[in-house]
Amino acid sequence: MFKSLKITCDQATTICDKNQYGEATLLEKLKLNIHFIRCKICFKYTKQNMTLTKIYKGHANSCKDLKHCLSDEDKVALKQELDKIKA
Amino acid sequence: MAQEQVVLNTDKWIDNYADYMYNYAVVRVNNSDLAKDLVQDTFFAGLKSAKNFQGKSTERTWLVSILKRKIIDYYRKINSKKGQAEVRMNFYDDGENEGNWIEERVPQSWDNQSEKSIENQELRSQLESCIDALPEKYGMVFRMKTIQEFETEEICKELDITASNLWVIIHRARTQLRKCMEDNWFNS
Numbered sequence: 001m002f003k004s005l006k007i008t009c010d011q012a013t014t015i016c017d018k019n020q021y022g023e024a025t026l027l028e029k030l031k032l033n034i035h036f037i038r039c040k041i042c043f044k045y046t047k048q049n050m051t052l053t054k055i056y057k058g059h060a061n062s063c064k065d066l067k068h069c070l071s072d073e074d075k076v077a078l079k080q081e082l083d084k085i086k087a
Numbered sequence: 088m089a090q091e092q093v094v095l096n097t098d099k100w101i102d103n104y105a106d107y108m109y110n111y112a113v114v115r116v117n118n119s120d121l122a123k124d125l126v127q128d129t130f131f132a133g134l135k136s137a138k139n140f141q142g143k144s145t146e147r148t149w150l151v152s153i154l155k156r157k158i159i160d161y162y163r164k165i166n167s168k169k170g171q172a173e174v175r176m177n178f179y180d181d182g183e184n185e186g187n188w189i190e191e192r193v194p195q196s197w198d199n200q201s202e203k204s205i206e207n208q209e210l211r212s213q214l215e216s217c218i219d220a221l222p223e224k225y226g227m228v229f230r231m232k233t234i235q236e237f238e239t240e241e242i243c244k245e246l247d248i249t250a251s252n253l254w255v256i257i258h259r260a261r262t263q264l265r266k267c268m269e270d271n272w273f274n275s
Contacts, residue, residue, distance in 0.1 A: 008186025010178040
């Protein structure tokens with residue numbers, strides 16, 4: 001029964017990454033915490049991962065408001081291309 | 088010449104939809120030239136199949152559905168570029184150490200891990216260059232999930248991948264990114 005709770009570091013960090021988005025299941029979180037008992041490396045990874053998540057979040061907030069638009073030249077060029085096709 | 092056939096107002100396409108579609112594409116592929124090409128291809132495809140437009144949806148929805156198709160095609164293309172895209176893994180992938188940390192890739196302690204550095208412009212440009220260094224498909228999925236904050240389900244649908252597939256990609260992107268930030272920011 002306990003064997004099914006044992007996971008590798010690769011799997012543990014996968015769960016940890018998933019958990020950064022709040023999408024890990026309860027069973028996955030349990031497996032992760034059991035893994036921490038014997039693995040300090042993954043524990044460190046998790047702590048650093050939270051720092052990274054904050055950085056990504058800050059970056060996301062400043063990127064999301066950005067609206068990308070085509071320049072007028074691009075639009076004119078695009079129109080010409082389309083007209084060629086229509087003709 | 089049937090009167091009931093829905094006519095598309097193709098002359099107005101660029102004025103009405105080009106910006107919306109370009110923005111739609113650029114947040115997904117993160118490359119302005121590529122996004123322009125995708126938008127242009129979409130308009131071409133739209134013109135060619137204009138007679139199939141049945142007016143069941145709006146013009147814009149119809150055009151976006153073509154654009155989505157183009158983005159999936161693009162994702163498939165970068166996904167099938169094997170070898171060149173493969174990352175240096177952080178874990179042993181076979182043998183008795185399978186799934187364990189590869190020794191020289193083990194997370195190191197970070198020196199300048201101060202809270203206030205999070206708003207730093209320099210940090211952000213370092214982060215951007217680390218994301219750009221990821222294999223294209225990892226970068227694309229990572230950006231959609233983390234920077235654009237799309238729902239998992241939406242990304243899976245748009246790129247035609249499974250959720251577990253997505254999490255493996257996110258995991259690989261994040262471990263790779265962590266290493267890049269460790270080498271170039273925290274411990275540089």
